Amino acid sequence: MIIIGEKLNTSRKSIEEAVNKRDAAFIAKVARDQAEAGAHYIDVNAGTFMDEEVDYLCWLVETVQGEVDLPLCLDSPNPKALSEAIKKHKGEPMINSISLEEDRFHSLLPIITSQPCHVVALCMGQTSMPTTIEERVEVGSELIKKLTKEGIPLEKIYVDPLVLPVSVDTSMGVAALGAIHKIMNDFPGVNTICGLSNISFGLPERRLINRNFLALCIAYNLSAVILDPLDKQLMSTLLTLEMLLGRDEYCGNFIDAYQSGRIVGN
Amino acid sequence: MNEFEALAQAVIKGDIKTAVAETQRALDGGSEAKSILDKGLIAAMDEVGDRYSKGLIFVPQMLRSAKTMQECMKLLQPLFQEGDVTSKGKVLIGTVKGDLHDIGKNLVGMMMGGAGFDITDLGVDIPPEKFVQKIQELEPDIVCMSALLSTTMPSMSRTIEAMQKAGVRDKVKVMIGGAPVTEKYAREIKADSYASDAGSAVSKAKELLGAL
Numbered sequence: 001m002i003i004i005g006e007k008l009n010t011s012r013k014s015i016e017e018a019v020n021k022r023d024a025a026f027i028a029k030v031a032r033d034q035a036e037a038g039a040h041y042i043d044v045n046a047g048t049f050m051d052e053e054v055d056y057l058c059w060l061v062e063t064v065q066g067e068v069d070l071p072l073c074l075d076s077p078n079p080k081a082l083s084e085a086i087k088k089h090k091g092e093p094m095i096n097s098i099s100l101e102e103d104r105f106h107s108l109l110p111i112i113t114s115q116p117c118h119v120v121a122l123c124m125g126q127t128s129m130p131t132t133i134e135e136r137v138e139v140g141s142e143l144i145k146k147l148t149k150e151g152i153p154l155e156k157i158y159v160d161p162l163v164l165p166v167s168v169d170t171s172m173g174v175a176a177l178g179a180i181h182k183i184m185n186d187f188p189g190v191n192t193i194c195g196l197s198n199i200s201f202g203l204p205e206r207r208l209i210n211r212n213f214l215a216l217c218i219a220y221n222l223s224a225v226i227l228d229p230l231d232k233q234l235m236s237t238l239l240t241l242e243m244l245l246g247r248d249e250y251c252g253n254f255i256d257a258y259q260s261g262r263i264v265g266n
Numbered sequence: 267m268n269e270f271e272a273l274a275q276a277v278i279k280g281d282i283k284t285a286v287a288e289t290q291r292a293l294d295g296g297s298e299a300k301s302i303l304d305k306g307l308i309a310a311m312d313e314v315g316d317r318y319s320k321g322l323i324f325v326p327q328m329l330r331s332a333k334t335m336q337e338c339m340k341l342l343q344p345l346f347q348e349g350d351v352t353s354k355g356k357v358l359i360g361t362v363k364g365d366l367h368d369i370g371k372n373l374v375g376m377m378m379g380g381a382g383f384d385i386t387d388l389g390v391d392i393p394p395e396k397f398v399q400k401i402q403e404l405e406p407d408i409v410c411m412s413a414l415l416s417t418t419m420p421s422m423s424r425t426i427e428a429m430q431k432a433g434v435r436d437k438v439k440v441m442i443g444g445a446p447v448t449e450k451y452a453r454e455i456k457a458d459s460y461a462s463d464a465g466s467a468v469s470k471a472k473e474l475l476g477a478l
Contacts, residue, residue: 011446047416048446077417103364127391129366167325168369201369202325 001242002041002224004073004094005034006195008060009045016048019056027060028067035068037229037262041094042068044085045075053081061088073120073226079107083114092116096226097160098147099124100139105146113150120193121147123162123179131169133178136161140183144190158193158224159183166209167202173213177220184221193224196234211237218242232264239263269297270306273338277310278317280330282337289338299345303352303382307335307342311380312468318377319465325373328464332376353384355475358400358438359410360388362421367414370444373464374410381468383408394421394428401434408471411457413444422447423455439474443467 007030010016018026031042042064046056053076061072073094074085086093097120098108112119121143123136130136140159147157161179164172176199180192194217200209211234214225218241229235235257243254257263270292276285292302314331317323346352359375361368368390379385386404388396401409409429413419422442429435441459442452452460459474461467 050416050419053416077415101366124366127366129368165325165369168329168373170326204324 001218001222001238001247002191002193003039003229003238004041004043004193004224004226005031005037005039005229006043006226007034007228007230008043008064009075010048010056011045019046019049019060022059024063024066027063031064031068031070034229035070038235038257039070039229041071041073043073043075043096043226046081047076047078053078054084057081057085058088061085065090071118077104079104079111082108083111086111086115086117092118092156094118094120094158096120097122098143100126100143102126109150112147112152116156118156118158119147119152120158120160122160129164130162131175133175133182136175136179137182137186140179141186144183144187154187154189155191158191160193163194163196163198163213165201165203166199173199173216177216180217180222181220184223191223192221193226194222195226207231207233210234214238215241218245232262236263236265268305270302270309273302273306274310274313277307277331277334277338278313280327280334282334285334285338286341289341293341293345299342300350300352303339303342307338308354308380308382311335311377315377315381315465315468317465319463319469328373328377332380335380352382354382355384355407355471356404357383357385357408357410357471358388358397358404358406359385359412360392360397361390361412361414362418362425363391363393364421365413365415365418366390367412367444370414370464371410371412374412374443374461374467377464377468378410378471381471383471394425397425398428398432398434401429401438402432406438408439408441408474410441410443410467412442413447416446419444419446419451422457426455426457441467441470441474 010019044060046053049056071091071093073096074082075096076082095112095117099122123139125139130139161176163176166172183192196210196214199213200206215237239254239257242248243251248254273288276288318328357378361371375385375387411422439458442457443461449460459470461470
């Protein structure tokens with residue numbers, strides 16, 4: 001499972017303050033903590049700054065990569081912010097995200113083909129959000145075809161099935177899970193990715209819901225996830241599930257995590 | 267909540283069967299459709315919105331109450347005469363250009379409908395000129411705009427500009443909302459109001475109309 005650490009997002013109050021003050025030490029620590037907790041990518045998102053997003057995102061890229069030797073997930077729907085941030089990035093970033101929406105697709109395409117990178121393909125249709133499994137798979141397949149045609153290798157594409165709240169429609173959990181399963185089956189080598197918090201919007205005990213949704217995603221073959229790696233209960237669930245599904249040789253990751261105090265039992 | 271207490275409680279609980287039966291009972295007992303609507307259904311939905319805003323109930327409960335109200339309305343609707351004032355005000359709602367997200371917008375529209383406003387939902391990805399055209403056509407009291415992306419928030423500002431150019435800005439109140447939207451942003455783009463959730467959208471709408 002590829003883990004993208006989600007904490008460096010300016011929609012979090014403490015992060016927004018730190019970014020606003022250009023508090024590099026604070027940002028570096030949050031990045032370092034996530035790396036030590038097992039993140040493979042560090043997500044950076046400065047979306048709340050709107051007009052200044054470009055500058056702040058670039059600053060985040062330099063600050064985080066000055067601290068940890070990891071690739072970043074450049075998280076923005078804004079082509080301008082992405083095209084500047086990708087230039088500052090060392091190594092291959094993950095771009096989050098492209099979708100079938102016409103403007104978004106065409107403005108992001110030159111950016112993601114300008115240099116090697118991984119790309120999140122969000123199952124958002126041209127004119128509407130998919131609701132069923134079939135609609136998600138259709139949008140996802142279309143994106144995969146378009147992106148591979150542009151020369152992006154299958155294994156660098158991460159299809160996001162579009163997770164919507166079960167509070168609004170109780171079939172939304174199954175819709176996302178079914179799409180993950182089908183896309184992984186239909187396109188061997190491709191990745192699937194999602195965040196966990198959308199699923200629990202409008203409900204109490206959101207962390208409990210998110211954690212159990214993660215367990216289901218793992219069972220349905222999700223290959224990458226955007227989460228808070230400092231959430232010990234969540235990471236314990238992830239490591240346990242990976243082990244139980246035969247994806248952890250000699251139970252090594254689980255035992256390592258236990259021995260370094262990162263597993264919580266109950 | 268007086269004489270319609272049982273009805274109101276059934277709507278708050280989202281108990282369709284009891285609520286419909288209570289509505290019928292009230293009608294059979296000679297109550298007017300208008301007072302059943304105002305003192306029973308709308309009063310109940312006000313309570314639901316208030317509880318939601320306070321975090322005491324959750325989205326599915328709100329949806330269930332709204333559904334219950336709709337079922338009761340099926341009994342009342344045919345009884346309203348042409349010209350009966352059943353609306354608290356006319357509201358135009360839509361997700362702005364470039365944005366396809368509709369969950370928040372739908373919840374707001376639903377709760378405003380529950381509060382007795384007359385809702386016209388334009389849908390998603392609505393360009394400024396479409397808002398303007400619909401304002402001219404329907405003459406709403408309030409225009410609600412939703413955006414979920416920081417990149418589509420500027421569409422709100424552009425829509426307000428388009429309303430100014432067309433000379434209709436002063437004829438309506440503008441309310442905005444959506445995950446990245448803030449009170450501060452509402453002030454910056456000269457919207458009249460910002461609502462953080464579906465429950466508070468209703469109370470803000472009432473405030474706005476008080477100020478009309």
